[in-house]
Amino acid sequence: MAITGVTRPGHAQLRVLDLEQSVEFYKNVMGLVETGRDAQGRVYFKTWDERDHNSLVLRQADQAGIDHFAFKVLDRATLERLDSDLRAYGVATERRPAGDMLGTGERVRFEIPTGHIIELFAEKEFVVGRDRLVNPTPWTPQSEHGIAPLRMDHALLYGPDIDGNVKLFTEVLGFTMPEYVEHDDDGSKIAVWLTCSNKAHDIAFARFPEPGKLHHVSYLLESWEKVLRAGDICSMHDVKLDIGPTRHGITRGTTIYAFDPSGNRFETFCGGYQCYPDWEPIRWPLSELGAGLDYPQRKLHESFLTVVT
Ligand code: M3P
Ligand code: FE
Secondary structure, eight states: OOOOSEEEEEEEEEEESSHHHHHHIIIIISOOEEEEEOTTOOEEEEOTTOOBSOSEEEEEOSSOEEEEEEEEESSHHHHHHHHHHHHHHTOOEEEEOTTSSTTBOOEEEEEOTTSOEEEEESOBOBOOOGGGTSSOOSOOGGGGSSSOOSEEEEEEEEESOHHHHHHHHHHTSOOEEEEEEEOTTTOOEEEEEEESSSBSOSEEEEEOSSSSEEEEEEEEOSOHHHHHHHHHHHHHTTOOEEEEEEEOSSTTEEEEEEEOTTSOEEEEEEEOOBOOTTOOOEEEEGGGHHHHHOTTTTOOOHHHHHOOO
16 A cells, blocks of 8 residues: 555654753663754654654653654645544544644644544654765664664554544554454453554554553664664663563564663564555454563563553
């Protein structure tokens, strides 16, 4: 399927407890590039390889977590169409003007059934230099600094009504569901992986009693070796690891979960399959979730189910 409509994850805005400590972490451990600070004090980052102005925004707050997760849509006409489709579906939308976030055009924001704020935007300032577009080098000094992911890839969010999210994302926003976990007994959904592209997921949701929770924001690396290197870098900087290095049965990605200085979980991962419109969703019964999470160990790590911000 041509990638139209919602094209890809755009940015995550996270709350952090100590802004400067977090800036230091995301710059020097994660290896992101700081692209600006706004009048509200928010700090903006992109990966070395991303072309748009930002994919991560940090805001100082008393409690860690996620303010919103945003997707880039194809163009302005698509933004208008999706806004009216959302309203026709019964979702209240609001607008944030261009420039409210650095380098970012007008945004349409709305709350989804798990209590998260999702935003759509069509325009983001292009900050890539000509040296990356003409005769580019495959890597740069910046790509070797810290973990240095290729891109911000997806998020996993926890909240109560994931069925409502699946309905909204598939019926209005054009996503498909390549993979899901369901209860062995009643077939109710425990976790769902949704894509707007042919990646295994652009966003995922898991059922959780509290609304609006962040499980992780994930960053794509080029290889399994780079995932291991990310583990080395975490150890060198005393970053608290959660799970891995290992491989997920679900999506087949190789992975490490760890925590930023505020306790927001992040993932560094590589791999996963591609799916096309004729993809038949993969089903995991809850009793096999250990293998879904950590395939080599077939282990259902307690923290995966309980630790969120
Ligand atoms: C991911 C991923 C589970 C697997 C999670 C997968 C819940 O986070 O990026 O593929 O088993
Ligand atoms: Fe993930």
